[in-house]
Amino acid sequence: MLKHTISELKEALICLEAGQVTLPYPFQPHPPEGEFRGKPVLNSRKCMSCGACANACPARLISIQDNGSIRTLSFNLRRCTFCGLCRDACPQEAITLSSQFELSTVTPEDLSIHAEFGLVNCRECGKVIGTQRQVALVKDKLQTCEPGFDDTGYVDLCNSCKRRAFIHNPALLMEVKA
């Protein structure tokens, strides 16, 4: 019994000598390291709603829905593991990972991100081609690659109507290739 008490006293002395070795979390927040991956943040001004992040998310937390003339991109981060695959897949660098890692909330909306984009339809058949921002980006790229390139005949056609247009008028294809 005495041996046991002495051992405990020794342990208490060692602890007193060591001082405080842990943070008083959650009263004092733990600052994450520089490369820490936390809650994803979407920059909707950069996003073009291409869906690459939705395809990359292993937990299927990102969805895209077309309704009338509007496409909605939604993130539901309740089961997010901060893996960063959505950020890595984004061609627009529109997703960053914040240092926020505490996702507990009584308001589910805190864990949702929604962004809306106007859609463009094929001028021949009316099928959705993409978002206005996607089409604008394609036009910008075409102009950058070939200044003065007249894109009015091709960019607002869906792939099927483009093929049909080229079959009926092969000269158009030569024009694109040239």
Ligand code: SF4
């Ligand atoms: S991958 Fe990037 S650009 Fe595409 S929908 Fe996701 S956030 Fe937007």
Ligand code: SF4
């Ligand atoms: S960080 Fe990972 S789990 Fe979270 S939304 Fe992005 S891809 Fe999905």
